[in-house]
Amino acid sequence: MASTQATTESIPVIALLGNPNAGKTSVFNMLTGARRQVANYPGVTVEKASGIIRYQSRRYELIDLPGTYSLTARSPDEFVVTEVLLGHRDDVASLQVAVVVIDATNLERNLFLATQVLEANLPTVIALNMTDIAKRRGITIDSDKLTQRLGVPVIPIVASTGTGREALLNAIANVIGGRQPKPICQWPDAVNESVDALTSEIARLNGSIGPMTPYEIRRCILDANGEVERRLVTHDTNGNALADFIYELRKKIEAAGHSPANLEAEIRYACIAKIVDGCIHRNPAARARRSERLDNLLTHRILGTMIFVVVMTVVFSSVFSWAAPLMDAIEGVFGALSGWVKSSLGKGLLATFLTDGVIAGVGGVLVFLPQIMILIALITLLEDCGYLARAAFLMDRVLRLFGLGGRGFVPLLSSFACAIPGVMATRTIECPKERLITILIAPLMACSARIPVYTIFVAAFIPQKIVLGFLPLQGLVFAGMYFFGIIAAAVAALVFKSILARRTPTPFILELPSYKVPSIKLILWRTLDRAKVFLQSAGTIILAMSIIIWATLYFPRPASLETQVRSDMQQAGITDPEKIDNAVAGEYLRNSAMGRTGKAIEPVVKPLGWDWKIGMAAMASFPAREVVVSTLGIIYNLGDGADEESPALREKLQAAKWPDGRKVYTIPVVLSIMVFFALCCQCGGTVAVIKRETNSWKWAAIAFSYMTVLAYIGALVVYQVGTRIS
Amino acid sequence: MIAQKPRTLADLRTSTIAKVQSLTGDPIIQQRLAEMGLTSGRAVRMVRVAPLGDPYQIEVLDYHLSLRRRECECVLLATDSA
Numbered sequence A: 001m002a003s004t005q006a007t008t009e010s011i012p013v014i015a016l017l018g019n020p021n022a023g024k025t026s027v028f029n030m031l032t033g034a035r036r037q038v039a040n041y042p043g044v045t046v047e048k049a050s051g052i053i054r055y056q057s058r059r060y061e062l063i064d065l066p067g068t069y070s071l072t073a074r075s076p077d078e079f080v081v082t083e084v085l086l087g088h089r090d091d092v093a094s095l096q097v098a099v100v101v102i103d104a105t106n107l108e109r110n111l112f113l114a115t116q117v118l119e120a121n122l123p124t125v126i127a128l129n130m131t132d133i134a135k136r137r138g139i140t141i142d143s144d145k146l147t148q149r150l151g152v153p154v155i156p157i158v159a160s161t162g163t164g165r166e167a168l169l170n171a172i173a174n175v176i177g178g179r180q181p182k183p184i185c186q187w188p189d190a191v192n193e194s195v196d197a198l199t200s201e202i203a204r205l206n207g208s209i210g211p212m213t214p215y216e217i218r219r220c221i222l223d224a225n226g227e228v229e230r231r232l233v234t235h236d237t238n239g240n241a242l243a244d245f246i247y248e249l250r251k252k253i254e255a256a257g258h259s260p261a262n263l264e265a266e267i268r269y270a271c272i273a274k275i276v277d278g279c280i281h282r283n284p285a286a287r288a289r290r291s292e293r294l295d296n297l298l299t300h301r302i303l304g305t306m307i308f309v310v311v312m313t314v315v316f317s318s319v320f321s322w323a324a325p326l327m328d329a330i331e332g333v334f335g336a337l338s339g340w341v342k343s344s345l346g347k348g349l350l351a352t353f354l355t356d357g358v359i360a361g362v363g364g365v366l367v368f369l370p371q372i373m374i375l376i377a378l379i380t381l382l383e384d385c386g387y388l389a390r391a392a393f394l395m396d397r398v399l400r401l402f403g404l405g406g407r408g409f410v411p412l413l414s415s416f417a418c419a420i421p422g423v424m425a426t427r428t429i430e431c432p433k434e435r436l437i438t439i440l441i442a443p444l445m446a447c448s449a450r451i452p453v454y455t456i457f458v459a460a461f462i463p464q465k466i467v468l469g470f471l472p473l474q475g476l477v478f479a480g481m482y483f484f485g486i487i488a489a490a491v492a493a494l495v496f497k498s499i500l501a502r503r504t505p506t507p508f509i510l511e512l513p514s515y516k517v518p519s520i521k522l523i524l525w526r527t528l529d530r531a532k533v534f535l536q537s538a539g540t541i542i543l544a545m546s547i548i549i550w551a552t553l554y555f556p557r558p559a560s561l562e563t564q565v566r567s568d569m570q571q572a573g574i575t576d577p578e579k580i581d582n583a584v585a586g587e588y589l590r591n592s593a594m595g596r597t598g599k600a601i602e603p604v605v606k607p608l609g610w611d612w613k614i615g616m617a618a619m620a621s622f623p624a625r626e627v628v629v630s631t632l633g634i635i636y637n638l639g640d641g642a643d644e645e646s647p648a649l650r651e652k653l654q655a656a657k658w659p660d661g662r663k664v665y666t667i668p669v670v671l672s673i674m675v676f677f678a679l680c681c682q683c684g685g686t687v688a689v690i691k692r693e694t695n696s697w698k699w700a701a702i703a704f705s706y707m708t709v710l711a712y713i714g715a716l717v718v719y720q721v722g723t724r725i726s
Numbered sequence B: 001m002i003a004q005k006p007r008t009l010a011d012l013r014t015s016t017i018a019k020v021q022s023l024t025g026d027p028i029i030q031q032r033l034a035e036m037g038l039t040s041g042r043a044v045r046m047v048r049v050a051p052l053g054d055p056y057q058i059e060v061l062d063y064h065l066s067l068r069r070r071e072c073e074c075v076l077l078a079t080d081s082a
């Protein structure tokens, strides 16, 4: 350990930047051998990925920064790239080199970010990627001339095949410790004067604001409502003085005839046009129109929509049904393992801890892997070939009803199978706020774990009638629950949007990349990467929850309870050992910590029309909602084998009565239970994954609490209104 | 009407090309659009409108970009190219 400590301190740190889709991940994998460590930057949702490069017996650390079109930062998430670049983060060592990956097929736009990075005063290397595709499209780029004009090495590479790896590494090794690049763009006097003015103003104010580079000062002036400004202003102890000062500077720039909002782009693109002039040759004959022809089909009003429906049906059914046999297999293996532990260790504390706590918990983690891996593989496939952006293009209008964007469609659709892969799939949403809202509402979609809950109650209490001549009432109620989830999600999304995105409008900007053949390597790599991340972060949380809930259902466990039940049964003349066992298990459960809490909180669930048994079963299902069925089974002395098809459980529920003889499960009560389960966040895995994906317990707690409160209110309204009507 | 309202990207007919004159509207949206290459004098081509009427697909700087109507209305077009 000590030796690695020593080496990590001295090894040079390199940052990798680039536009989305420029091939950054491929460059990362090419340089590091595809081994990376993932964590999160504290305080933001951005993933912190790093790996080690070995080159000529030296080691370098490579930091993969999130793909971005520009260093303009409007949120803490976007600001991470700038912070790392300028060495302002304590958790990342200062950089020695910046490597900017640019896409040769889209040179000018990619150079926008590159020219920004050149102003960060770091030795820089530009990796000119996708040169093979450029060649096929008749684009030739003179990289030597570019090198000369930009003043930093421009290395042509093909990241997907590894071509140019040596040259790139060589260039990186050579620039370390070398000269800082010269800035490319000249700013108008009005801007330079404003930068000087703000610099001295900040120096004049007390030292609570750390030193800022001229680069940041300029960002602050040019980015209205930007993150640099926000940080400066919140540190300002003189009230609004600094904010007003910045406002005045912008006015001055405007008076000089520039628009602060797009001045930077105007200047940079003008510089870039000069730089690329004569460096890039296009052969118009080879121009790719194939992509556009494919678009004519895939975004066609009728054919395109039909293809979309087919593709999405395949995605949905694969997450929903292809995963099922694998999930059954995992459950089967863990069930067998439990059986084996029980038969060899008996029924003692250790055996039940191992089977109902640990084995069930580990199984409960692994059971999500098939869905996660299938969905991530399919999404990566669709993203990589370019279709996902078209799907977003087609669906944007619909998603806008939710106040969301087109990119939210696939994550939300997948959430009908399971919210866990759905939440993980939101990584394709570029706008952080939109992504957050999608994460928060995804668990409201009727996931497959709600099916057993709806099944048992619909089968037991909704009459098998045909309404309106042809519609089966049971099916109608079932479908109604799905719609109910969607509507609740739409309302929640609009509420969250009005809270979160009130201040800053987020433009919908979606690049539609050219279609291409997807890379199997990348798909496999990303699928395994996501699976690993899920196991590492969510896995431990799910396991811990499962053990805690097991304990509250198991303890306390006085032996006197069992003796009592057995003698009662004997007096009643019951000798069937299974019945006695089930009665004992039921008595233990009712007296467990959870059971007692259930009884204690009966007044809380009474307004929903529930008795304490329902309340307790609902509480025990917080780690996983489908558990309610088997918990009800145990409460009603049927043992732990009851499932949603079990006629015995159905009869018990139909026969359940209050002490005064009234039936417990009336139609309003049944509907109130179903509404509760539709809205409540009863899924430990979802909470864990939200924590992981938003990198904060805060959002996990918000998701959990808003859904639980909503569920309670929904159930309350349904029951109260229902009883008044009937 | 033609003379009254400035022509924006949202008015550009499918498959036609025009030049950007300037941007207007919310500064944040202006800045984002400019960063994506919609600077003054730049040629843009309207490729298509999504089947549901929004968003739009445009071509700028050799790549394709999708913008909503609201964003397209922030892009004022030069009048000379019809």
Ligand SMILES: Nc1nc2c(ncn2[C@@H]2O[C@H](COP(=O)(O)OP(=O)(O)OP(=O)(O)O)[C@@H](O)[C@H]2O)c(=O)[nH]1
Pocket: A018, A019, A020, A021, A022, A023, A024, A025, A026, A027, A067, A129, A130, A131, A132, A133, A157, A158, A159, A160, A161, A384, A517, A518, A519, A522
């Ligand atoms: N033909 C070709 N394909 C490449 C090259 N570099 C990357 N690709 C492919 O381009 C696609 C996107 O590459 P990624 O490495 O995922 O791009 P990225 O920049 O990480 O994209 P984001 O993850 O969206 O930021 C993958 O299918 C790669 O295989 C290249 O030089 N030539």
